[in-house]
Amino acid sequence: xxxxxxxxxxxxxxxxxxxxxxxxxxxxxxxxxxxxxxxxxxxxxxxxxxxxxxxxxxxxxxxxxxxxxxxxxxxxxxxxxxxxxxxxxxxxxxxxxxxxxxxxxxxxxxxxxxxxxxxxxxxxxxxxxxxxxxxxxxxxxxxxxxxxxxxxxxxxxxxxxxxxxxxxxxxxxxxxxxxxxxxxxxxxxxxxxxxxxxxxxxxxxxxxxxxxxxxxxxxxxxxxxxxxxxxxxxxxxxxxxxxxxxxxxxxxxxxxxxxxxxxxxxxxxxxxxxxxxxxxxxxxxxxxxxxxxxxxx
Numbered sequence: 001x002x003x004x005x006x007x008x009x010x011x012x013x014x015x016x017x018x019x020x021x022x023x024x025x026x027x028x029x030x031x032x033x034x035x036x037x038x039x040x041x042x043x044x045x046x047x048x049x050x051x052x053x054x055x056x057x058x059x060x061x062x063x064x065x066x067x068x069x070x071x072x073x074x075x076x077x078x079x080x081x082x083x084x085x086x087x088x089x090x091x092x093x094x095x096x097x098x099x100x101x102x103x104x105x106x107x108x109x110x111x112x113x114x115x116x117x118x119x120x121x122x123x124x125x126x127x128x129x130x131x132x133x134x135x136x137x138x139x140x141x142x143x144x145x146x147x148x149x150x151x152x153x154x155x156x157x158x159x160x161x162x163x164x165x166x167x168x169x170x171x172x173x174x175x176x177x178x179x180x181x182x183x184x185x186x187x188x189x190x191x192x193x194x195x196x197x198x199x200x201x202x203x204x205x206x207x208x209x210x211x212x213x214x215x216x217x218x219x220x221x222x223x224x225x226x227x228x229x230x231x232x233x234x235x236x237x238x239x240x241x242x243x244x245x246x247x248x249x250x251x252x253x254x255x256x257x258x259x260x261x262x263x264x265x266x267x268x269x270x271x272x273x274x275x276x277x278x279x280x281x282x283x284x285x286x287x288x289x290x291x292x293x294x295x296x297x
Contacts, residue, residue: 005082006039011046014099023149026104027161029142030097037091041084046102047120048077049168051138052095063125067182072135074128074172078120096142100165108162110169117169119176121227134175141168180235187236190222194233197221198248207249207272215241249273250286257295264291 008014015022017037020030032050052062052073062073072095077083079102091097105111114120119128130138145164148157180187197218201207218241219229233241249271256267268279283291 004039005041005043006037007043007045009045011099011101014044018097024153024157026101027145027149028099029146029149030099032091032093032095032097035091041082042091043080043082044077044099046079047100048083049098050075050092050095051142052092062127064127064129065186067186068129068179069131069134070129071132072130074130074138075124076117076120076122083124098142098145104158105162108159110162110166117173118227118231119172121225123225123228126225126228128172128176128179130175137171138168141171177235180232187232190232191236193222194218198245199252202245202249202252202271205270208269246282250283253279253283253291254294257291267291
């Protein structure tokens with residue numbers, strides 16, 4: 001097998017490389033059983049979604065665990081992302097590839113909020129694992145896209161195709177939330193580690209200078225992508241990282257006010273609040289008393 005990377009610049013080129021007929025220059029659905037690539041990896045200059053079927057039971061390249069469904073797996077690649085399935089090849093042997101160029105979304109509703117589908121920024125190991133019923137739903141969406149591809153291109157084509165793609169992405173959002181639920185025990189362990197990390201981060205004074213901690217710092221410490229970490233935290237706690245850290249700061253501040261002789265201004269600086277005025281205002285908003293009132297009550 002060659003070790004070079006294949007850079008595929010557009011959908012038509014993707015069809016040529018993978019032996020597929022071009023029905024639309026900006027969208028394609030490719031049966032991966034007909035492909036035979038020798039390249040080590042592929043770089044797609046457009047959006048690519050992989051639906052992988054019959055992944056081996058001992059396959060761990062996409063992060064599947066014993067508590068996950070195993071009927072099919074989905075991966076989401078944003079433009080310019082480099083992908084390699086495993087040591088055996090760049091693409092899986094069975095499944096489908098949906099490729100669509102960002103220009104397809106021009107003047108469509110999907111263009112306005114495709115950034116909300118954050119799983120395009122997940123790692124391969126954070127893939128979506130589907131049940132048989134969920135897989136049937138996704139295949140139905142792909143069939144609808146394929147049916148539209150066989151229709152002659154007209155002024156409605158881009159809108160209809162983008163709507164079908166958007167519907168499929170909405171289903172994927174639902175299925176990822178279901179996966180968060182079925183991974184409840186695993187996620188609980190992750191959140192316990194994050195609780196400890198965030199506590200140590202704050203009390204160490206790293207927030208001084210009004211620097212909000214980056215998602216990348218905690219995600220890297222937990223061996224997650226920043227996008228997956230943010231979505232997991234929001235799903236499990238209902239809070240963004242900024243909101244979570246803010247409440248954690250106040251929790252630690254309460255303890256310091258009662259258990260130390262430090263003044264509110266010193267505590268505010270140590271815990272990384274932008275100013276003692278902001279600290280006092282936020283503290284009163286959430287506790288209905290000022291830091292001094294809390295300290296001496």
